[in-house]
Structure formats: structure tokens, C-alpha cells
Amino acid sequence: MTHRKRLILLGAGNANLQILRRWCDSPIPRTDLTVLNDTAIVPYSGMLPGAIAGRYTSEDFQIDVAALCKKARATFVQARAEHMSHAAQSIETDAAHTLEYDLLSINVGSTTAAPPDAANDPRSISLKPLHMVEARMNALEQRARAHRGRFEIAVIGGGATAFEISLALAHRLQSLSHARVSLWTSGNAPLQNHSTRLSKICTRLLEKHGVQLYPRRRVSGMDEAGPTTDSGVTEPANAIIWATPAKPTPFSFCAGLAPDADSFIPVHDTLQTIASATVFASGDCATLTSHPNLPKAGVFSVRQGPVLWDNLHASLHNKPLRPYRPQPLYLFLLNTSHDSAVMQYGRLALEGRWAMRWKDAIDRRWMHGLRDVYLK
Numbered sequence: 001m002t003h004r005k006r007l008i009l010l011g012a013g014n015a016n017l018q019i020l021r022r023w024c025d026s027p028i029p030r031t032d033l034t035v036l037n038d039t040a041i042v043p044y045s046g047m048l049p050g051a052i053a054g055r056y057t058s059e060d061f062q063i064d065v066a067a068l069c070k071k072a073r074a075t076f077v078q079a080r081a082e083h084m085s086h087a088a089q090s091i092e093t094d095a096a097h098t099l100e101y102d103l104l105s106i107n108v109g110s111t112t113a114a115p116p117d118a119a120n121d122p123r124s125i126s127l128k129p130l131h132m133v134e135a136r137m138n139a140l141e142q143r144a145r146a147h148r149g150r151f152e153i154a155v156i157g158g159g160a161t162a163f164e165i166s167l168a169l170a171h172r173l174q175s176l177s178h179a180r181v182s183l184w185t186s187g188n189a190p191l192q193n194h195s196t197r198l199s200k201i202c203t204r205l206l207e208k209h210g211v212q213l214y215p216r217r218r219v220s221g222m223d224e225a226g227p228t229t230d231s232g233v234t235e236p237a238n239a240i241i242w243a244t245p246a247k248p249t250p251f252s253f254c255a256g257l258a259p260d261a262d263s264f265i266p267v268h269d270t271l272q273t274i275a276s277a278t279v280f281a282s283g284d285c286a287t288l289t290s291h292p293n294l295p296k297a298g299v300f301s302v303r304q305g306p307v308l309w310d311n312l313h314a315s316l317h318n319k320p321l322r323p324y325r326p327q328p329l330y331l332f333l334l335n336t337s338h339d340s341a342v343m344q345y346g347r348l349a350l351e352g353r354w355a356m357r358w359k360d361a362i363d364r365r366w367m368h369g370l371r372d373v374y375l376k
């Protein structure tokens with residue numbers, strides 16, 4: 001008689017959610033599925049800027065992982081993974097569970113880089129974990145409304161998230177004449193790692209919607225006034241939002257899967273970790289050794305889902321695994337929060353209402369694909 005296998009999905013990221021979704025229709029035979037995530041409800045990050053700007057309600061962008069597990073006849077464990085033993089093939093959680101696996105798929109996302117003095121400063125706001133963002137932005141709005149005198153919000157970062165968040169906040173707080181949003185980037189312009197045309201469009205939009213851009217300001221800390229740069233520049237800020245590059249969560253290092261605390265989990269093209277053939281990792285928490293500079297973005301985690309599904313199957317049945325090949329060109333859509341989006345595909349970059357309709361349709365299709373399963 002063959003024993004049942006135990007598959008654990010650790011982290012309800014975009015790749016693992018696809019495994020859970022597929023499990024509802026076609027579970028892998030003779031396999032028990034467990035999903036371990038620190039929250040039962042997870043937000044879809046692609047719609048978060050729209051939610052901050054007031055375009056979406058919580059129902060639009062939140063996924064009930066516990067309900068999805070129920071549909072899939074999977075066990076849901078709400079807890080934070082803290083350690084794992086490779087020898088015992090087990091994970092320990094902050095709620096004292098010890099969960100044993102035959103196969104493990106890790107998709108725990110990333111955290112945000114911020115200087116050490118940001119951790120305990122009440123003005124400091126992190127965009128991770130994602131499930132806290134909505135509440136943090138509500139609290140920020142309340143503070144801004146109650147404030148007498150100028151209320152300055154400094155968004156730190158030069159990438160897509162910093163751009164989207166600063167415009168979302170500018171839109172949300174537009175009725176408060178004393179509130180002002182600024183964007184601090186170490187580069188010469190926002191989205192500098194993308195095409196010059198995209199960067200120019202984004203610069204124009206920030207100006208048009210009243211976001212003060214501070215280029216060439218590498219923020220390295222904070223003082224009583226506000227953020228401080230390498231060269232000693234500071235400006236007053238009542239709130240400082242860290243939309244800085246992704247950093248690994250402590251779990252991967254504690255789990256013995258990453259070489260040091262600053263590294264993501266190295267994986268082969270099959271998404272198997274270098275450390276163990278029975279442990280897979282995908283999304284932000286993983287780095288493909290063949291493509292170490294692949295951006296940390298939800299779009300890649302989404303694309304890894306189908307390969308992960310095939311390879312978990314293959315692994316459980318001792319079949320050959322297939323490689324994940326990142327697409328050389330991908331569609332990049334940024335919500336401007338002012339009824340339009342910026343689109344980039346290869347060297348083509350354009351802005352318009354049509355692009356927002358396109359983004360909205362893609363995001364809603366993703367959400368329907370997950371939510372309709374447990375809502376119907």
C-alpha cells in the first residue's frame with residue numbers, strides 16, 4: 001500500500017494561490033494539502049493602489065484563503081512559519097505547530113528595506129505586510145484630517161510602487177488643502193530602470209497631480225524633521241512611507257535556505273531550491289540563479305504558478321520537471337489613480353484611460369478566478 005503524500009503551501013502568494021485554486025477542481029491523487037499563512041484574508045497587491053485611492057472596496061481586492069481551502073478540501077493553518085528542519089522535513093510556527101511535509105512550496109513574498117531608525121518611529125509607514133496597508137492608509141488619512149497646519153507625506157522609492165502610492169495618496173487627500181505628497185528617489189527620475197519614455201511620462205504625471213518630486217536624494221535615515229539623505233539634506237515630514245526595494249523576510253535565512261540574511265532563496269529554473277529538491281520557492285522570496293536580476297514583482301509570481309503546479313505534480317510522481325523561463329517582454333501597467341494608467345510593453349510606453357480599463361479588466365479577472373470558486 002502506498003502512503004499518502006503531504007504537500008504544504010507556505011505563504012498564500014500569487015503562485016501558491018494558483019495551486020490552491022487548481023486543487024479545487026483537480027486535487028493531486030493520494031496527496032493531502034495544507035496551506036500555512038499568517039492571515040486568512042490576503043490582499044491582491046495589483047489593486048492596492050486603486051484601493052488606497054478609493055477606486056476599490058475591500059471585497060474587490062481581498063482573497064479569503066480559508067474559504068478557498070475549504071472548497072479545495074485542504075487544511076488551512078493560520079500561523080507564521082518561524083523555523084524549519086530539513087532533516088525532519090517539518091516547519092514550526094509561532095503558534096507551536098509542527099507541520100511535516102513530503103513536498104513544500106514556499107511563496108512568502110518579501111519585505112521593504114528601511115533604515116534601522118524607521119522601525120520604532122511613529123511617522124514611519126511600511127507597505128509590508130500587504131494585509132496591513134489598508135488599515136495603515138486609513139490611519140494616515142485620519143492623522144492628516146486631524147492635523148492643524150501643513151501635513152507632509154514623504155514617499156521614499158523610485159519604482160512602480162512608490163509612483164503608484166504617491167499618486168494614490170495625492171488623489172485620496174486632494175480635498176485636504178494642507179496635505180502634500182512628495183516622492184524621494186535616489187535616481188535622476190522615477191522608474192529610471194525602465195524606458196526613458198516611461199520615466200518621462202511618470203515625471204509629468206507626478207507634476208500634473210501635485211506630487212513634489214525630489215530626485216537624486218538617497219534617503220539613509222530620519223531625524224526629528226523628516227527623512228535625511230546621504231548628503232545631509234532633510235525636509236519636514238509628518239509621515240514617511242517606505243516604498244523601497246524588496247528585501248527578504250527573515251524566514252528564508254532562519255530556514256537555512258538562503259546563504260545570508262540579505263539574500264533571497266536561490267532556486268533552479270524548475271523552482272526547486274538549491275538547498276533541497278523537496279522544497280520549492282517562487283515569487284518575491286526566490287531568486288532564479290539563472291536570472292538573478294529578475295525584478296521582484298507580482299507579475300512573475302503569477303507566471304510561475306503554472307510551472308509550479310506541473311513541477312509539484314511531476315515531483316510527487318517522480319517524473320521530469322520543466323523549467324520556468326521568464327518572458328523577455330512583459331506588460332507593465334501602472335495605476336495613476338486619476339482615471340488612467342501608464343502602459344509599457346518593450347520600448348512602447350503610453351498613458352490613457354483605455355490603459356486603466358485594461359488594467360482593471362486584468363486585475364478583476366484574476367480576482368474572479370480566485371473568489372468565484374468560494375463565493376458561488
Ligand SMILES: Cc1cc2nc3c(=O)[nH]c(=O)nc-3n(C[C@H](O)[C@H](O)[C@H](O)COP(=O)(O)OP(=O)(O)OC[C@H]3O[C@@H](n4cnc5c(N)ncnc54)[C@H](O)[C@@H]3O)c2cc1C
Nearest residue numbers: 011013014038045046080081108109283284297298299301
Ligand atoms: C502597494 C503595492 C502595490 C504593488 N503593485 C504591484 C503591481 O501592480 N504589479 C506587480 O507585479 N507587483 C506589484 N507590487 C509588488 C508585489 O506586491 C509583490 O511583488 C508581490 O506581492 C509578490 O508576490 P508573492 O507571490 O511573492 O507573495 P505575496 O503576494 O507577498 O504573498 C506572500 C504571503 O505569504 C505570507 N507570509 C509571509 N511570511 C510568512 C510566514 N513566515 N508564515 C506564513 N505566511 C507568511 C504573507 O502574509 C502573504 O500572504 C506591489 C507592491 C505593493 C507594496
